[in-house]
Amino acid sequence: MSEITPDLVRHLGVLARIQLSEEEISRLTGQLDAIVDNIAKVSEVATPDVPATSHPIPLQNVARPDEVGDMLTPEQTLQNAPDAADGRFRVTAILGEEQ
Template sequence: MSALSRDDVAHVAMLARIQLSEAELDRLAGQLDQIVGWVGQVNEVAAADVPPTSHPLPLTNVTRPDEVRPSLAVEQALAAAPMAQEQRFAVPRILDED
């Protein structure tokens, strides 16, 4: 017997604002029931002595300290720009203003 009924799937679809046909409700009820079963299997395997992890390998964030360094002058930055206006990069308008 399926743990998720067709009505459960219809309720979730309504909450997600998804319109499903009768055939889709029947098909998804079985598929979602299988997914819930697989999640249950994972929960059975999880041991209390194994800490939860987000990644199988230890990760460390590689960052560098922020250091103030000299940057390009405005003229240098705009030297290769196809268009510049008022010391800024100029780009073609893509939205009309109403």
């Protein structure tokens, strides 16, 4: 027996303030019913001894450790900058700030 009826879809449309045509109501009734059926099938398989997961494999942080290495000098850093002043990048002011 179908849980989703056209009247329920109409009601959900009213609650969501979405104007639905009869064609959309008919189409959504079938689609929503299929979704509810699929959720019921998953619920049958999901048992308390199976932990809920968001990913099929465990995730872990794979960042490398921080190590001090060769660094650029301020001159090397700014050598290709379109505009620089006082050892800094010079950029256009934003949000009405003065330059």
